[in-house]
Amino acid sequence: MTGTPIAPVTLTGRLVELAPLSQEHHAGLCEAVRDGELWRLWYASAPKPEDMEREIARRLALQADRSMLPFTVIERPSGRIVGMTTYMHIDVAGPRVEIGSTWYARSVQRTGLNTEAKLLLLARAFDDLGCLAVEFRTHFLNQQSRRAIERLGARLDGVLRNHQRAKDGTIRDTCVYSIIPSEWPAVRSHLTWLLETPR
Template sequence: MDISPVTLLGSRVRLEPLTLQHVPALARAGLHPELWRLQPRPIDTEADMRAYVRAALDDQARAASLPFAVVDLASGTVIGSTRFMDIAPAHRRVEIGATWYTPSFQRSGANVESKLLLLTHAFETLAVQKVVFKTEAHNAQSRKAILALGALEEGTLRRHLIADNGRPRDMVYFSILDDEWPNAKARLRERLARYPSPTRRSREGGNPC
């Protein structure tokens, strides 16, 4: 399984390999407290964002992660980040996570297309047998979004992780298997088609759907 930096291009977004050069744009997009409320640590400053990106790149250097900056094609603006993580080549398994989008691009179709690009790469290029998602049990919005991808809930691991402030985190695990991917792919394409075209969205002022 060749986990090398790659650019994934859709009709709305481009996922490009994350670098330190993305830090200022990520800070402009991501310094919103609501994005980090249920995350291991808050990102309050550009320095925090730089440390966040450095940690992602350190994981990439260990072949444990492959992080991306998410760019809106219509505006050329960085709108968030996502990554492959907990990569297990021997078991043909990856996790998709550490995903966030600036609030104005939530419910815009950007996440749906990003997931379609990542899952297509995982199953059809990397030939994984399983893609994992996890989220905190309290994060009802994230749990709903993962189920909408066509993933199946596997269960809750209680007090599985600890946030930097000492808060225990119950984590809910989901997955899509390779033989489930064709149906999930069709479902994602149908969902993406329901959003206004990127050209129309830009003309209407970029309001999230």
């Protein structure tokens, strides 16, 4: 492993920059989560604006525990903060990571920004860190998220039934997807093609 997934790093593309999460991003993240009132989505985990400081602190505490590497998602070239994403459930011994706890302002959803962000995170995981697998998880009923994960080229490993409680108290079934190293070259070509294809 040429790097470590718990070391903060900035990943930069043409449409997006993934910068190490900081409390300095608080105001921009509050503005981003208001774009679409994302905290109202019962199946998602975007924080309310008034809870943003606590959410940033939570993610940074997990980073200190070496189980998460959180990023602030910044739109390029405008420099506007538009969301959060992470490497989470980090297994350094594998190494293996999950890409998750992701949310984006509604105005950048269904654009090339998410595609490029995932390309940057996957390239870091496979090319620099030598991961055995990169995992994605989402609510069984979150069809938008499931379609987005499947468009990346990830394969469904299975469904964890009665996996956890959602924020409204309902029981969540969790779909688990992954990409493995033998699939990465084709996935990289596919994501690159998507970014170069006019929408």
